[in-house]
Amino acid sequence: MERSAFFNSVAGDRKYKAETFAGYFSKFITNGIFPLPADNLRIAAYDRMDIKAHKGTGYINGYLYENTDSLILKVSTAHGVKPRIDKVVLRWSQVDRNIGIYIREGIPASPPTPPTLERGADIYELGLANIYVAQGAYEIREADITDIRLDTESCGIVNSILQADTTAIFNQYQSWFNLRTNQYNAELNAFLAEYEQNKADWQTELNSWTEAKKLWYENNLTQFLNEYALAKAEWLTDMNEWFTTTTSTFEAELLTKQEEYSTRAEDYLAQIESLRDSCYSF
Structure with a gap:
């Protein structure tokens, strides 16, 4: 038709x-x-x-x-x-x-x-x-x-x-987009991996530093306590020796003074008795 x-x-x-x-x-x-x-x-x-x-x-x-x-x-x-x-x-x-x-x-x-x-x-x-x-x-x-x-x-x-076939342009764009996306993802993953590694390294260094400081503190504290105990013992020994020496000296001086005062007292009593006898003879 x-x-x-x-x-x-x-x-x-x-x-x-x-x-x-x-x-x-x-x-x-x-x-x-x-x-x-x-x-x-x-x-x-x-x-x-x-x-x-x-x-x-x-x-x-x-x-x-x-x-x-x-x-x-x-x-x-x-x-x-x-x-x-x-x-x-x-x-x-x-x-x-x-x-x-x-x-x-x-x-x-x-x-x-x-x-x-x-x-x-x-x-x-x-x-x-x-x-x-x-x-x-x-x-x-x-x-x-x-x-x-x-x-x-x-x-x-x-x-x-x-018709203008835009499939090639579209595929080229899609290929570029996928390439860039993969590139950016790879860069991001590399950055994150490096960040995690740096973070782990920093944490390891921090742990090592903390452990070293802890060990230093414990060692120095032990040394300080030992030195303190030794100094305290020496001080107590010196103090005891000084106290013993001082006490002995004081006791000796006290005994000497007691003997001296006793002798003087006896002399005074003898003199008093002599005076009394003289008075009674009259």
């Missing part, structure tokens, strides 16, 4: 369906998102398990999609044991007659893989981002989101039928 389009209608003889226009445009405009602005339909972390789709425009099978404001989407609760990868898609539905952004939930596994894009006669999906949902996660971070808009096999940029 021959068909042609598009001509002015006369009395309604040239009516065209929406899919006719869509089919026409799809023949020379490729599926994808528009390149400007740079964050066109970019998926970003928002709040806890919520993510945000930026404003932007997409194109699927000749049909236009436009998001005029930030769209908030909620990621399903994380699995308690295994991680999973969800995929954010721009979905064209012939049955629902619309295009919208949805989250395709992945299957928890170790390691996890993202869902496959559905591309059939009634549903056609473009991948915008992969979301890594860690086991037990309560928050989606920017680091958990992998932007796949520039991957031609997943999404790509709207172009003419001579």
